[in-house]
Amino acid sequence: MELHTMRVVTRRLIPFLGLLYMVAYIDRSNVGFAKLTLQSDLGLSEAAFFMGAGMFFIAYAIFEVPSNLILERVGARRWFARIAISWGLITVLTSLTWNESSFYVLRFLLGAAEAGFYPGVIYYLTKWFPGQYRARIFGLFIFANPVSFALGNPLLGWLSSLHGNLGLSGWQWIFIVTGVPAVLLGIATLLYLPDTPDKAKWLTAEQKQWINKRLDEEEGPRHDHSNPLSPLKSPRVWFFVAHFLMLVVAAYGLSFWLPTIVSGFGVGDVAIGFLTSIPYVCAALALWLLPRSADRRGEHFWHMGIPLAVAGVAMAASLLVESPVLRLALMSVAAAGILGPQPIFWALSSTLFTGIRAAATIAAINSVGNLGGWLGPLAIGAIVDSTGRVSSGLWIIAGAALLGGVAVVGTRRLVHQRDTTPPVTAPGTPT
Template sequence: MELRTMTLVTRRLLPFLALLYLVAYIDRSNVGFAKLTMQSELGLSESAFFMGSGMFFIAYAIFEVPSNLLLERVGARRWFARIMISWGVVTVLTMLVRSETSFYIFRFLLGVTEAGFYPGVIYFLTKWYPNRHRARIFGLFIFANPVSFALGNPLLGVLSNLDGTLGLAGWQWIFLATGIPAVILGVVTLVYLPEGPEKAKWLAPDQREWIKNELDREAGPRHDKHNPLAPLKSGRVWFFVAQFLLMVLAAYGLSFWMPTIVKGFGVTDTVTGLLTSIPYICAAVALFLLPRSADRHREYYWHMGLPLAIAGIAMGMSLLVDSPAIRLALMSVAAAGILGPQAIFWSLSSQLFTGIRAASAVATINSVGNLGGWLGPLAIGYIVDATHNTSSGLWVIVVAALLGGAVVVQTRRIVTRHAVPVTPTPESNRPHASSRRESVQ
């Protein structure tokens, strides 16, 4: 029953949700490629450009928790569709930017419209999968993150080369072409996505009942449904926030600056797109392997901390070498170490709370943590403006990755010391029945 049910749910949900996330990630990070022609045309400094890019994350942080709470009330299908259609429209309209101020406004609006999508999907998946399946499932979903770069960067490079075609600049083609798919998929979401297992007509009645019973057993008594903001008072939540903020800071610092770094190798925009896909192919492999290894060994914190430490070391080494090939190889290791642990992170953090408080906890972690997507590129931009040296700013990524690994280790000590309980799994359902209880390592 379990294998058959989980396989069916995965086949019906994961490809579609991953496609939505792929489009979302391209739409929030396309500004890194737009920078190649947009910055000079609008006359923006490095710090001004990344201040504008970061307005997305400020809006995201403000509206994330309210968006996730509305998702619980409105329903995932309608709320995801609203998010996608509105962010697609804003992305297309960004091609109308003509000044620093209008750039700030459109990036802020993109954050407002997209707020709640990623944590909403994470929360939505917790309504389908018991705890023991989540690290692998989150890994498959977040797999769309590096894939969006691996597939999207070559496309963005081609779009950038359309500079002047039909009277549009290359950056305008980027926003036009990447916004339209979100609108189309938003309409499809209304038709395709079920609200939850109880509404999934493609599940047999006994399968729907099995999912309900498993999740009810793991949740235990539901004392939290009338206090959705309780997670904001939890110290454990804020340790996860700090952890995620540093991971995001490093990830977006790398993704926003990667096209500029590779363009500095002396290649065309199209070749830049192809070369910048390589680190994210490596990150996709890490996202596939790390969660499986963590589940197999029942050890999660070191599967996050060690890759982050290795990423920091590799990124630091990349700044000390001159060879483009070696530098790209080291950045590939860094990308794998920064993005690979994210599925494990969400598997752990999603177990902190149940019910509507889970929506609030996940949204809090994601919204505040995503401020790293603004702080990282902005800090790098200020340093580059001050030193006129790109490499000096990229040390921010090194520090964030190393510090992130240290925070993971500290979080492990705190969580294990205060014994965060994980609901035991019946012997018949455990992958390793010899274990007397399932615990977070």
């Protein structure tokens, strides 16, 4: 009964949510490939380009907690559909960028539109899967991240090579072609995705009852009237924010700069697309193996810390070698070590709070942590502008990965301090 139920839920939810996430990630990271032609067309410096690219994350941080709270009220089906349709339309509109200011504005609007999708899915999945399954399930969902690079980078490289076709620049082709699928998937979400197990027509009454009973046994009642923002006062939450910040600095620093690094190998646009997909094939393998190993062994902390430390060392080593083959191999190790532990991180952080407070907690960790997607590339861009060497800025990625690995020690101490305080109910609220 248990295994069959979990398999049914996994088959029904994870492929569709993973496809949404894959398109979302292509739409937020396509700017790395657009950089190859957009920067010269608009005359942007490295720092100015990454300031614009980072406006996405500023908006994301501002709107993510409110987005998750709205999701809890209106349901995942309608809210995820709204998110996908709006981010797709804004991605297409980005092809009309004409100067630095418009680039900033459209990237900010894209972040506001997409805010809440990733943490919303993490929270949504906690309503379907008991704790013992979450690292693996989050791993399957986040698996879409490296797949988006492995499949998307060759596509983006090819689109960039269309520079001049039909009077459009390569970066315009990128934004137009990658924005349309999000709109179509948003419409499909309205027809396909159930809000809760109780609304899933493909589950039997017994399966729905088992899921609800199991989650209630683990977490207690999942509906309360406590202040949803109260977890933001907890030091535990902000420690996880700091930890995730390091992960994001490393991950986005790598994704934004990898096409530029590989272009220095002296290859064409299409070859850049295929070569930059190699590190993410390795990351996909890590996302498959690490969460399963962590759940099977019942040990999660060193499954986060050791890969991150190895990633930091590998990234640093890649900056000291001259061979393009060896450099790409070391960056592949770094990509695996940075992305592989992320589902384990979310499995641990999702145990801090339950109910609507979990929605706010997950969103806060992801929103503030995702500022690293702006700070990391921006800092790298500023260093590259001042030194004239791409390699000098990439030390930030190595340092962030190493710090993330070291932070596991603090995570180990804090994660067991699970919230046990009874929710504070509003006056007159039935208990």
